[in-house]
Each structure stands twice: as C-alpha cells, then as structure tokens.
Amino acid sequence: MKDMLSHAYKHQYAIAAFDVVSLDFIEGIMAAAEAKQAPIIISLAESHFEYFDFELLMAAVEKAAVRTDIPVAIHLDHGESYKSAVRGINLGCTGVMVDASNLPLQQNIEQTKAVVAMAHGCGIPVEGELGYVPGVEGEDAERHPGEVVYTTVADAKTYVDATGIDFIAVSVGTVHGRMKGEPKLDFERLTEINRALQIPIVIHGGTGLGEEQFHQLIKNGVTKINYYTALADAAGRCIANNATSTGSAGYTSLVKGISDAIQLEAERCIELWGSAGKAEALLSCCRPTLPVEHVILYNTKDLDADGIKDMMAEGKRVLSEIPGVREVFTGDVIQEDGNYRYCWVVRFTDRSVIDSYRVHPDHQHFADTHFRPYAADGRVSLDYQASLLDEDSKA
Numbered sequence: 266m267k268d269m270l271s272h273a274y275k276h277q278y279a280i281a282a283f284d285v286v287s288l289d290f291i292e293g294i295m296a297a298a299e300a301k302q303a304p305i306i307i308s309l310a311e312s313h314f315e316y317f318d319f320e321l322l323m324a325a326v327e328k329a330a331v332r333t334d335i336p337v338a339i340h341l342d343h344g345e346s347y348k349s350a351v352r353g354i355n356l357g358c359t360g361v362m363v364d365a366s367n368l369p370l371q372q373n374i375e376q377t378k379a380v381v382a383m384a385h386g387c388g389i390p391v392e393g394e395l396g397y398v399p400g401v402e403g404e405d406a407e408r409h410p411g412e413v414v415y416t417t418v419a420d421a422k423t424y425v426d427a428t429g430i431d432f433i434a435v436s437v438g439t440v441h442g443r444m445k446g447e448p449k450l451d452f453e454r455l456t457e458i459n460r461a462l463q464i465p466i467v468i469h470g471g472t473g474l475g476e477e478q479f480h481q482l483i484k485n486g487v488t489k490i491n492y493y494t495a496l497a498d499a500a501g502r503c504i505a506n507n508a509t510s511t512g513s514a515g516y517t518s519l520v521k522g523i524s525d526a527i528q529l530e531a532e533r534c535i536e537l538w539g540s541a542g543k544a545e546a547l548l549s550c551c552r553p554t555l556p557v558e559h560v561i562l563y564n565t566k567d568l569d570a571d572g573i574k575d576m577m578a579e580g581k582r583v584l585s586e587i588p589g590v591r592e593v594f595t596g597d598v599i600q601e602d603g604n605y606r607y608c609w610v611v612r613f614t615d616r617s618v619i620d621s622y623r624v625h626p627d628h629q630h631f632a633d634t635h636f637r638p639y640a641a642d643g644r645v646s647l648d649y650q651a652s653l654l655d656e657d658s659k660a
C-alpha cells in the first residue's frame with residue numbers, strides 16, 4: 266500500500282479506497298478495477314463490523330486480491346484501538362488506519378505512535394488522522410452532528426514527525442455520509458499541509474464532492490479517497506427497484522444486480538480520480554506482499570503425550586496473538602521413521618516479523634517456560650519467504 270500511494274503521490278492521481286460490507290461490494294469493486302485496469306484499496310471499516318463477520322469477509326477479500334492481475338491493498342478503516350490494528354494485520358490487512366482523532370493531540374500522538382511501531386514491525390504502513398471529519402460511513406452527517414474540526418498545518422507537522430505515520434487523513438471540510446448541498450473545501454489549507462508534510466494525503470467522506478473538487482484535492486497531494494456512501498446508495502436503489510419491478514420479497518430477487526450497480530459507480534470514481542490504466546505501471550514498481558513461513562522441526566524430552574498436547578495448545582493460543590502472525594500450525598509427523606516428531610509452522614505477514622516476533626515478550630515467555638526446557642537438542646529452525654512466482658505476487 267505504501268508503494269501504491271507513493272506512486273500515486275508522485276504521478277498525481279488518487280486510488281479509490283472503497284469500504285465493503287458484503288460479497289456484492291467485493292465483486293462489484295473488483296469488476297470495476299479490473300475493467301479499468303486500476304489499482305484498488307479494499308477497505309473494511311471497524312464501524313461496520315456489526316454488519317458482517319470481519320474474519321469471514323477478510324477471507325473473501327484476500328482471495329479476491331490474490332486471484333486478480335491488478336494491484337490490491339487491503340485496509341482496516343478507522344481502527345479503534347491498538348488491538349484492532351493487530352487483529353486487522355493478523356487477518357491479512359496490508360494497511361491499517363488508527364483513528365484517535367477524537368483525542369487531544371498529545372494522546373492522539375501517543376496512541377498512533379504505538380500502532381506505528383507495531384505495524385512497521387510487521388511491514389505494514391499506517392494511516393493516521395488529525396482533525397475531525399463529522400459523521401459515520403454511510404449515514405447522514407445530520408444524524409452525527411458536530412462541527413468540522415479543520416486540520417492545522419502546525420499540528421499536522423508535529424503529528425507526522427512524532428508518530429512516523431505513512432499517510433495522513435486530514436479534515437478540510439468533507440463529512441462522512443450524506444449532507445445537504447455541496448461541501449465547501451478549504452483548498453488553501455490543503456495546499457499548505459501538503460507543502461509542509463510531503464506524504465500521501467487521505468480524504469474521508471468522498472461522496473457528494475463535485476468533479477472540480479476532486480481535481481483540486483488530487484492536485485494538492487490527495488492520493489487515497491475513501492468512498493462508501495454512494496456505493497451503498499446505489500445498492501439500496503437497486504433493491505428498491507427490484508422490489509417494485511418484481512413484486513417479490515424473496516432475498517435473491519431483491520439483491521439481484523447489486524454488484525453491477527456498485528461496479529458502475531466505482532468505475533465512474535476510478536475514471537474521475539485518474540487511477541484507470543495505472544495497474545501495469547504500479548505492478549512494476551510495487552513490492553508485493555510476501556509472507557514468510559517460520560518453520561521449526563523438533564523432538565521433545567521429559568514430556569508425556571498430554572504434556573506435548575498442552576504445550577502445543579498453549580503455543581497456538583499465545584503465538585497467534587503476536588503482531589504479524591497470520592497463522593500457527595502445529596503438527597505430528599506421519600512417517601514412522603521421521604527424524605523430527607513435531608513441527609511448528611508460523612506464518613508471518615512479512616520478513617520484518619522475524620525480528621519483531623523473536624523479541625516479543627509473549628514469544629520469549631512461551632519459549633522460555635513451555636518450549637525450550639522440553640525441546641530436545643538438534644532441532645531445525647528456518648524461515649522461508651514465499652517465492653516470487655507470477656501467480657502469487659499480486660496482493
């Protein structure tokens with residue numbers, strides 16, 4: 266995601282970050298990005314987690330990202346806590362947003378800094394936010410009152426320098442969800458922020474902006490536009506039309522055509538924001554996400570069968586929670602004459618996790634108390650980075 270947004274920043278276009286809430290959204294958005302040969306960011310907003318199972322939808326998003334030819338980033342939108350960011354990364358997000366923008370600057374800095382240290386240790390970039398963009402994704406801004414709090418240049422500089430975030434979401438007059446009339450944007454402020462920071466800028470609340478406003482935003486450093494409400498409205502209109510035209514209340518009759526409606530609106534945005542046709546250029550300069558398998562083959566000593574099982578179960582529980590760990594596999598050898606009776610295979614998001622995992626206190630504690638005292642000498646421990654074959658280099 267960092268390479269994607271750096272390219273967009275350098276070449277002055279914006280990549281669409283569409284929030285998804287169902288398979289219809291994933292299908293419509295991927296179809297649009299493929300038709301337009303555009304890089305794409307699929308976002309999952311924590312404020313939407315009541316509408317879908319994050320873990321289940323992530324599996325589909327990741328599959329969509331891996332099987333396509335275009336570059337895809339997977340983003341946790343409005344992560345509410347450090348814990349949410351870890352969960353997002355461990356489930357496959359390749360970018361995370363930490364939203365502590367409701368807190369005073371110093372506390373926002375502290376919280377963001379902690380997430381940045383953790384995420385960078387997993388090879389994952391972070392979006393921070395400063396200022397206040399009213400509303401909630403997909404809901405009317407009028408239902409979530411509150412004045413726009415504009416991001417100031419001085420605070421933004423302090424925030425970026427202190428936290429080390431990779432991208433910044435700023436408040437220059439947009440709102441989440443719908444609002445009456447066209448919002449007034451403070452382009453002068455945006456120009457100054459861009460000049461002072463020189464990092465990719467993110468705009469939340471893209472729905473309802475006019476063509477010229479988008480062009481001005483992109484001209485001034487905006488490289489990621491978060492967009493959801495208009496897609497949700499297109500889906501909603503489709504359902505309403507189906508209900509009228511078919512007279513049926515059956516689920517499949519009602520939802521028929523939703524992904525096409527979403528695709529249409531997504532294609533319009535991609536065209537408007539200049540990311541159409543950029544997929545190929547991006548693929549040649551983006552570092553792909555390459556997971557690493559941390560493999561340990563071992564034998565045990567001084568443990569009976571139950572003791573071995575307990576040790577494995579405890580390891581699986583503890584190690585799975587460490588940032589950058591996608592999956593923990595523990596196995597018993599099948600061959601009678603196998604030299605190593607047991608294995609761990611721990612999948613990391615990125616090779617940088619080899620170091621952050623080793624020194625993580627939970628890993629050290631488990632290894633010191635549960636594993637090393639019972640692991641016989643002569644075990645094998647190696648890390649394998651996924652080979653860069655054509656098929657799996659896209660996500």
Ligand SMILES: [Zn+2]
Pocket residue numbers: 343402441469470491
């Ligand atoms: Zn937002």
